[in-house]
Amino acid sequence: MGAVKQVVPADIGGESDVAMTGSGTARQGASLRKILPIVEGAVLVAALVAPLLLQDYLTVFATRVIILALFALSFDLVWGYAGIMSFGQALFFGSAGYGVALLARDLDITNIFLVLPAGTLIGLAFALLLGGFLLLGRHPSSVIFVSLGTLTGSYAADRLARGWYYLGGQNGIPSISPMTLGSYEFSEGSAFYYLVLGILVVVYLLCRFLVRSQFGLALAGLRENEQRIAFFGYKAQHLKAIIFAIGGAIAGLAGSLYAFHEGFVWPNMVGVVVSTQVVLYVLFGGSGTLIGAVIGTIIVEGVSFWLSDNYREIWPIILGLLLLLVILFRPLGLISFVLGERERVGSFGAGNKEKHDASP
Amino acid sequence: MPLLEAAGISKVFGKLTALDGAALTVGENEFHGLIGPNGSGKSTLMKCIAGAEVPTQGKVSFINTDITAFTPTERARAGMSLKFQITSVLPTLTLYDNILLALQAQSSLLDLVFSRTRGALHDEVMTMLTQFRLADRAFDAAAALSHGQQQWLEIAMALACKPKLLLLDEPTGGMSLEERRVTGELLQPIKQHCSLVIVEHDLDFIRDICDRLTVLDQGKVLASGTVSEIQANRSVQEIYLRRA
Secondary structure, eight states, X not given: OOOOOOOOOOXXXXXXXXXOTTGGGGGGGGGOOOOHHHHHHHHHHHHHHHHHHSOHHHHHHHHHHHHHHHHHHHHIIIIIITOOOOTTTHHHHHHHHHHXXXXXXXXXXXXHHHHHHHHXXXXXXXXXXXXXXXXXXXXXXXXXXXXXHHHHHHHHHHHHHHHOGGGTGGGOBOOOOOEEETTEEEOTTHHHHHHHHXXXXXXXXXXXXXXXXXXXXXXXXXXXXXXXXXHHTOOHHHHHHHHHHHXXXXXXXXXXXXXXXXXXXXXXXXXXXXXXXXXXXXXXXXXXXXXXXXXXXXXXXXXXHHHHHHOTTTHHHHHHHHHHHHHHHOTTOGGGGTOOHHHHHOOSSHHHHHHHXXXX | OOSEEEEEEEEEETTEEEEEEEEEEEOTTOEEEEEOSTTSSHHHHHHHHHTSSOOSEEEEEETTEEOTTOOHHHHHHHTEEEEOSSOOOOTTSBHHHHHHHHHTTTSOHHHHHTTTTHHHHHXXXXXXXXXXXXXXXXXXXXXXXXXXXXXXXXXXXXXXXXXXXXXXXXXXXXXXXXHHHHHHHHHGGGGGTOEEEEEOSOHHHHHHHOSEEEEEETTEEXXXXXXXXXXXXXXXXXXXXXXX
């Protein structure tokens, strides 16, 4: 992914007699600098040193934020990249949380190599079920249908969790035993922080690989004009179901980490509030860029934390106004202050362009 | 055996009968023009063939297969490609990526995820862009193109799917005379491997590139035949005179 330095030579000879308006724009590529890797690197460095600088209780808070950032990635893939309006992303996050909590409570399974894959699979399975139902019709489903469908799913799960005694009803499942690796127990603190940071980095890199692949180009087509790519022969509904399921799996992974980190799960975790929260993280930071989702989560959570400390009564109003301002004036999120449209959308053939131009 | 055979196609929208038993037959490597006054059902017939609309009645066969109930995706995979009347290039993507998107449409999921066809398709992308005189804009966003160039890009994308039948709905809409001439030139070479159905208001353009014409009027076929047959046809002259 080196910097894009040169521009394709105009090798079409004398064919430019036809209205080639603004052919100078082709040269703009020459000054294109890659901002994204710099931002990603800076966030990573900040995340790596954070526990060294923060007090213990803040490291615990930071761990929670990193887990939520992982959750935000899942929504960003689904909405920011594939254009599927999932208003029920917490369904996968929370059901995985409940799933691992039950494993720990009823079967005494807390081994990290069992609970995290289990949580991921639960998220995946729920997303396949819901996605299959909402997205895999013979004809493409409307945005309204999908957003209301996911919202309803999340709401129904919330009500179900509240009413179901086995799941602890209103109180949820308290005091989940810690996640273990052999005899080592992961309790809140630096070790847990670096564990989730490591997981976030791995998942981030996988997502990055995916959205920059040719599959990512298909997703871009899906987001921009689903009908058009169906006429090319893409199985658009399948693509949507696949990315929705991947999103569900990541949300499930995040949910299981969250359950063990907090030590309890409660009905809100599957509900509409958390589903909306993740939408806000991504819109705030900048949907359609992976790092935007991470930054959005850090800032929204950070600001709420600070505001709730300092302006106890009115902080939700201040936060709401801030979010509104960003969404009104920066619909592409905070990342758009430093990131241009061209780099945000990306270029899927650029690497080969360099290879090709160097050879002749 | 014809490549495409649409027979008895009717399409009713509420109280409006857009098509009333229309038919269209296209042979291999044939350029077929679909003409008629405004509201005669040309675009609707096109959409029924491409799968954007489901006909109320009638049957569409393509390469000996009944495709009446096929989705657009299935039709595309069978070898049919459509350029919409309203240009629908993907504006934020580069021209290069627009073409690549169309070229890789039938790649397997694993090929897409691991970008296995990216290198192999590069030359094809550049060839198509060069063919349509867009190579020097390859890495600009499609939104930056002029209207005429967007139409070319869209034709290039429709061709990138390697169709056996290309459906063009008003390819020269909004183009200058010079751009129309070039469009005609760009379309000629595809005859070697592809048939064409073209809806167009510019009768000179149609006459220059088409082998056969079908004339629609009020949802029915008024006449169908070679260009000279149609030009000599009384009733065709009448409807055009009547409207003119």
